[in-house]
Amino acid sequence: xxxxxxxxxxxxxxxxxxxxxxxxxxxxxxxxxxxxxxxxxxxxxxxxxxxxxxxxxxxxxxxxxxxxxxxxxxxxxxxxxxxxxxxxxxxxxxxxxxxxxxxxxxxxxxxxxxxxxxxxxxxxxxxxxxxxxxxxxxxxxxxxxxxxxxxxxxxxxxxxxxxxxxxxxxxxxxxxxxxxxxxxxxxxxxxxxxxxxxxxxxxxxxxxxxxxxxxxxxxxxxxxxxxxxxxxxxxxxxxxxxxxxxxxxxxxxxxxxxxxxxxxxxxxxxxxxxxxxxxxxxxxxxxxxxxxxxxxxxxxxxxxxxxxxxxxxxxxxxxxxxxxxxxxxxxxxxxxxxxxxxxxxxxxxxxxxxxxxxxxxxxxxxxxxxxxxxxxxxxxxxxxxxxxxxxxxxxxxxxxxxxxxxxxxxxxxxxxxxxxxxxxxxxxxxxxxxxxxxxxxxxxxxxxxxxxxxxxxxxxxxxxxxxxxxxxxxxxxxxxxxxxx
Amino acid sequence: xxxxxxxxxxxxxxxxxxxxxxxxxxxxxxxxxxxxxxxxxxxxxxxxxxxxxxxxxxxxxxxxxxxxxxxxxxxxxxxxxxxxxxxxxxxxxxxxxxxxxxxxxxxxxxxxxxxxxxxxxxxxxxxxxxxxxxxxxxxxxxxxxxxxxxxxxxxxxxxxxxxxxxxxxxxxxxxxxxxxxxxxxxx
Numbered sequence: 001x002x003x004x005x006x007x008x009x010x011x012x013x014x015x016x017x018x019x020x021x022x023x024x025x026x027x028x029x030x031x032x033x034x035x036x037x038x039x040x041x042x043x044x045x046x047x048x049x050x051x052x053x054x055x056x057x058x059x060x061x062x063x064x065x066x067x068x069x070x071x072x073x074x075x076x077x078x079x080x081x082x083x084x085x086x087x088x089x090x091x092x093x094x095x096x097x098x099x100x101x102x103x104x105x106x107x108x109x110x111x112x113x114x115x116x117x118x119x120x121x122x123x124x125x126x127x128x129x130x131x132x133x134x135x136x137x138x139x140x141x142x143x144x145x146x147x148x149x150x151x152x153x154x155x156x157x158x159x160x161x162x163x164x165x166x167x168x169x170x171x172x173x174x175x176x177x178x179x180x181x182x183x184x185x186x187x188x189x190x191x192x193x194x195x196x197x198x199x200x201x202x203x204x205x206x207x208x209x210x211x212x213x214x215x216x217x218x219x220x221x222x223x224x225x226x227x228x229x230x231x232x233x234x235x236x237x238x239x240x241x242x243x244x245x246x247x248x249x250x251x252x253x254x255x256x257x258x259x260x261x262x263x264x265x266x267x268x269x270x271x272x273x274x275x276x277x278x279x280x281x282x283x284x285x286x287x288x289x290x291x292x293x294x295x296x297x298x299x300x301x302x303x304x305x306x307x308x309x310x311x312x313x314x315x316x317x318x319x320x321x322x323x324x325x326x327x328x329x330x331x332x333x334x335x336x337x338x339x340x341x342x343x344x345x346x347x348x349x350x351x352x353x354x355x356x357x358x359x360x361x362x363x364x365x366x367x368x369x370x371x372x373x374x375x376x377x378x379x380x381x382x383x384x385x386x387x388x389x390x391x392x393x394x395x396x397x398x399x400x401x402x403x404x405x406x407x408x409x410x411x412x413x414x415x416x417x418x419x420x421x422x423x424x425x426x427x428x429x430x431x432x433x434x435x436x437x438x439x440x441x442x443x444x445x446x447x448x449x450x451x452x453x454x455x456x457x458x459x460x461x462x463x464x465x466x467x468x469x470x471x472x473x474x475x476x477x478x479x480x481x482x483x484x485x
Numbered sequence: 486x487x488x489x490x491x492x493x494x495x496x497x498x499x500x501x502x503x504x505x506x507x508x509x510x511x512x513x514x515x516x517x518x519x520x521x522x523x524x525x526x527x528x529x530x531x532x533x534x535x536x537x538x539x540x541x542x543x544x545x546x547x548x549x550x551x552x553x554x555x556x557x558x559x560x561x562x563x564x565x566x567x568x569x570x571x572x573x574x575x576x577x578x579x580x581x582x583x584x585x586x587x588x589x590x591x592x593x594x595x596x597x598x599x600x601x602x603x604x605x606x607x608x609x610x611x612x613x614x615x616x617x618x619x620x621x622x623x624x625x626x627x628x629x630x631x632x633x634x635x636x637x638x639x640x641x642x643x644x645x646x647x648x649x650x651x652x653x654x655x656x657x658x659x660x661x662x663x664x665x666x667x668x669x670x671x672x
Contacts, residue, residue: 053512056591060518098519099590113594120505120598124497129541129550134489 003040004195006033008202009306016307045123048116055112059099066092089181091160107158115151118144136255149196152188159183206256210247210301217269219288219297224362225276226326227285228262230269233302238265240313240337241330244272244304251283256303260329260452264336266344270305275326312481314341314351316448320438320478322357322461324453331356331452332369338389339376352445354389355438357429359453361397392434394425431460435468439476447478490544492572492614495605499579500538502602506586506595507531513591520589527592530582534599537562537569542616549619556621563618570617572610579603 005011012030065074078090092102103109124130125141162181218230238261245256257280263271276282288297313319313334321331335356341349373391380386406426438447449465451458465478506527513524540559543549562569569575580603586596644650 049508052594053508056509056512057516059590060516064519100588100593103590103593113597116594117597117601120501120594121498121601124501125494127497130494130497133544133547134493137489137494 001192001195003037003044004192004199006037006040008198010202010205011198013306041123041126045119048119052112052116056099059102059109062090062092063097063099063102066090066095068095087180089162091162106160108155108160111151111155115148115155118147118151122148140254149192153186153192156184156186156188159185206303209303212301214300214302216297216300219291221285221289222273225285227274227276227281227288228271229274229297229300230263230271231300231302232269236270236302236305238263238270238305239307240265240334242305242307242333243330244270244302244306246272247301247303248280248284248298249301250287250298251280255280257281260333261305262329262332262336264333264340266337266340273326273329273332312448313450314349316351316479317445318353318355318438318442318447319351320355320357320447320449322359322449322451322453322457324359324451324457325361327452327454328358328360328369329452331358331450332372335376335389336372339372339379342379342383353387353442355434356389356391357434358391358393359396359428359457360393361395392425392429394427394429396428431464435464435478439468442476444474445476447476448481449478450481490546490614491605491609491612492542492616493544495572495602495609496538496541498598498605499534499575499602502579502583502595502598503531503534503538505531505598506592507535509586509591509593509595513589518589518591523585523589524591526585527595530586531595534579534582537575541619543619545614551619555619559618559620562616570615572606572614572616575616576603576606576610579606 012033016030061070062078064070066078068075068078078092080088080090091106103113121141122144125138131138159182161184163184164179165182212233212235215232216229217232218228220228220230222228241260243258243260245258247253247256259272259274261270262273263269274281274284276285291297313321321334323329323331335354338349338351338354340346376389380388449461451461462480465480468476469478470476508531510524510527510529510531513521514528518524536558539552540555540562541549541552567574579599583596583599583603586592586599
């Protein structure tokens with residue numbers, strides 16, 4: 001039952017919203033819901049193995065006992081007749097059957113085999129290799145869990161495990177009646193019914209969201225095969241850095257794909273930037289490329305928004321944002337929101353300083369945010385707060401032609417790649433130096449680090465956070481948050 | 486559904502089936518169940534299937550991830566040539582191996598899992614997939630692009646001695662060599 005709860009996204013969002021008072025560390029635990037789901041799954045597998053092995057022995061020994069292979073007492077107990085009043089003990093009724101036959105003729109045995117098979121197929125298709133490369137197999141076979149839970153609830157319906165009724169007064173009453181036996185009641189349903197109902201509500205909610213109308217405000221095809229969609233939906237409220245699931249029935253009826261939103265909550269629409277990375281995204285881009293100007297796109301369903309750690313950015317005095325390639329999208333949303341909050345002088349903005357690192361391999365990907373960053377830069381300068389936001393854009397895939405370009409344009413005021421005043425850096429940043437500098441510039445602050453990118457980068461930054469933090473409350477402390485889909 | 490390589494999933498399923506067959510066999514032998522000989526067969530077949538399925542094949546698209554320590558088994562499996570390369574053979578082999586497991590209870594589960602793996606391998610074979618070994622490539626040393634420009638050099642690069650430097654238009658006599666064509670200054 002615990003396995004169903006971590007995947008109820010809306011429930012988690014609800015909990016996250018209602019424990020806003022409890023502080024960051026409590027809410028951060030909710031981010032690890034998938035890890036918890038996997039741990040519970042491993043436990044289920046282990047317990048299934050133990051349960052199955054135990055029942056294998058059980059079936060064999062009951063059968064042997066029925067056939068009189070063991071001592072006298074067992075044989076006598078096994079041959080207690082069934083006169084319809086709970087007088088028999090051994091569930092194996094005939095003395096010429098085999099355990100295999102037993103399994104396939106009882107509810108418990110049959111459901112047991114079926115659900116164990118379902119479990120095995122679910123587990124083999126959830127291996128990392130299959131999940132990362134062939135997600136559809138993982139997703140569709142995972143729905144076998146419906147069979148698993150159905151079978152689990154009915155597993156005890158045959159009441160095969162028999163015990164003595166009225167065991168409490170045995171040996172205490174003077175009449176000393178002949179013992180009677182009855183099968184135990186199925187109790188699994190008591191445990192699983194709650195989470196099953198919650199999960200059902202979750203799926204119903206997703207279905208309702210699917211039916212709600214979504215209008216296209218703008219469709220832009222950006223260079224480097226990136227698509228920007230600006231959508232509008234009634235009653236849709238988002239926070240900074242949240243993500244939504246998109247479904248396009250014209251492309252695939254059953255697939256929902258997550259995308260981080262790149263617009264700020266202050267805008268009246270919400271936008272997503274989609275990179276061409278697989279079948280679905282490529283088909284979507286193809287379909288939208290062929291649309292005439294100003295036409296509405298194919299029907300799109302939106303489920304969400306679902307929140308993750310980025311909501312906490314404004315709570316920290318100083319924030320370090322590191323995005324790798326397309327992983328910068330939640331931070332784009334944050335920067336836009338910063339821009340709006342700045343303009344309105346929103347008191348909720350506790351942040352005094354933001355360091356933004358964008359690591360990217362090719363220059364094309366920068367273009368779609370060039371205007372955003374240029375606008376921000378101008379805004380900062382006009383208000384005289386040029387050091388509120390420090391950004392370092394790091395091109396990690398440079399070659400000789402870049403070098404030539406740089407040499408020629410060295411003296412220009414603005415960067416040739418992005419047109420910004422901040423020059424583009426080349427190669428990966430040296431994190432030790434960066435953290436050292438941040439520590440020097442902010443000697444007494446609490447610094448929050450947010451990463452959206454590959455595991456390796458996250459691990460490196462986590463280590464640096466630990467390395468440069470100080471237990472002394474008067475000195476700088478680095479907290480690490482990770483976002484990864 | 487995109488370009489799915491069924492063999493990858495079939496491999497996972499078959500490995501799991503092998504382990505389950507092995508466990509069921511151990512239970513049957515240890516408990517000395519009736520007809521425990523089938524359980525002993527389960528142990529042997531389980532071990533064989535685990536060895537056969539442990540090395541992952543190379544993927545057609547994308548990076549192939551090896552299992553830890555699979556290299557030795559890759560070499561063994563590769564040595565059988567077309568027998569292990571062809572997935573029809575594997576499908577048939579698994580179908581045949583699973584049958585004796587159906588006779589006693591502990592190995593029934595392993596039998597059914599293996600049957601499922603056999604079906605998926607059949608699908609893979611129909612789609613024309615093959616098992617190709619993942620062999621370690623000689624990785625060429627990539628030219629390091631330079632870690633950072635944080636510490637630029639303190640001194641200029643060394644210059645050649647005066648005799649070997651390029652002749653300058655202002656100082657034709659002081660040069661170490663004579664040109665066949667006259668040197669003129671840049672305009």
